[in-house]
Amino acid sequence: MSGLRVKKRYYPVLIIVLLVVAYWLFANTLIKSVLESQLSESYGAEVNIGSFDHSLYPTTFTLENVQLTDATTPARNQVVVGKAYGDVALMPLLSDQVIVNKLSVLDVQFNQPRSTPGAVYRQPTQSLTFDEMKQKAKDAVPTVDELLARSPLKTTAAVEQAQQAYSTYSEDLKANYKALPDKSRIAFYKSEIEALKNTDYKDPQTLLSAKEKLESLKAEITSDRTRIREFTDKAGDARTALSNSLKALKNAPQQDYQFIKNVIAGDDAAMQQVTQMVFGDKAAEYTQYLMSAVEIVLPLIQGDTQPAEEAPADLPYILVKDAEVSVKWQDESIGSVWKNITNMHDVAGDATTFTISAAGALLKQFESSGQFRIDDGVVEAFQQWSLSGINLADIPMVKSEKLSAALQQALMSATGSMSVKDNQLSGGSDIDLAGLAMEAAGTNKLTTAIANALKQLSSLDLQMALSGTLSDPGFSIKSDLDNKLAQAALTELTASQQDKLDEAMNKLNSKISALQSDTQTELVSVESMLKAAQGDSSELEGLLKTQLNSVIDKQKDKLLDKLKSKFGQ
Structure with a gap:
């Protein structure tokens, strides 16, 4: 026991x-x-x-x-x-x-x-690639009819505007013109005034009667002149509206032709982004390296968007007081120093700060600094960077069925910054490539023109813009090269594409031909009515100014002479 x-x-x-x-x-x-x-x-x-x-x-x-x-x-x-x-x-x-x-x-x-593909739990929404943009544009316009139906054509808008102007002024203006005093009415005024002018007024009573008749004629003439002026004002508006409509009808098909030419050539927006196509992926890759300090750390400490349980008031859930990070990039080391890495900045108080620096054979001078905060799940961050004297060599830029390009050598410098406000990314970077040498080849007229332009480059200034979010950043890059290459591309249309353009132009012209003729005819009619009405208005104005004043003054002088003779004066 x-x-x-x-x-x-x-x-x-x-x-x-x-x-x-x-x-x-x-x-x-x-x-x-x-x-x-x-x-x-x-x-x-x-x-x-x-x-x-x-x-x-x-x-x-x-x-x-x-x-x-x-x-x-x-x-x-x-x-x-x-x-x-x-x-x-x-x-x-x-x-x-x-x-x-x-x-x-x-x-x-x-x-x-990776040895095996990793699981993805939250797939970010990716922007369209250049090839996807071109394919999307190609699928969107399988025929000229569908292209015309889907495009925001200026011809359609011009037709609607012209139809509106035509319907507004056509019938009403003609009816108003018919209601105006005609030539016989003006001739009547002339004959009446001429009769008053030639009458011999022997007594005051006859003179008073003549004056009353002149006043009555004056009122009628003034009324008719007012109606004519109202008509000429409206006719002037009609002339302006119809002239503008006619001008829009004339110009719209050519403007739409250029727009459709861009689309048929390979998507207007895409053709203006040759720099993006050639340099975009690598520039985005390097810029993403620069942003990786914030881009990687934030998701790890922020977690998903669901609110976390409240932490004790004295300390946050996660706090790294001091950290040193060493990044290996192309056999060179990039060092960074971090302070106050936390997921609850409202508790910790201070923002997370970091500085990054490197100096070596490849990265001759690289400096970056920034900070970020997370308050109530909302991220606010800022980072700036500057690097210079980076030798680039033998870097493939684009490899596709129709175009290949590689950067043989260049000396790169860049400055930029990015900020995150309300979880939205913004900012940009200026990238300078000096001593640039490119190797490129194309398989058709369009891509050959692009390749030849690339091979002639000795330097290039690129402007990159940032957008989107940290989890799904958007990179767009431009340079003066875009317009030059886009113009070269648009001049290299194939025969089949030119056939489509000719067909589109014919359809556009058919949209406006009848209405253009009607509008031109209506404009001529308005011009004719306006000219006639302005002439009538001038005649009435002349009658009022000359005849009605001189008749009374002449008879008044005769009467005064008689009175003077009776009084011996």
């Missing part, structure tokens, strides 16, 4: 030993699994950790070969971390808080292949 009691006394010790052994054997594996799950959920794509190790006293951790799947290309990793280690405050862990006093991240690399 006593031996049995001794054995029972060792049971707690045995259990503790077993727990310690289990922890020693399986803790790293369990923690590694939990970390992979949580990081994958926050990042939106599969995160793999090659190995994980930790110690309790002091509390440290080490991760090796951390792979973050590229959500847009699951067969590649967006980021690979060679090694990460840090020391963690132990007590906050018991309160669901991660406080890292010092973090070191080494041998970070971008765009590395």
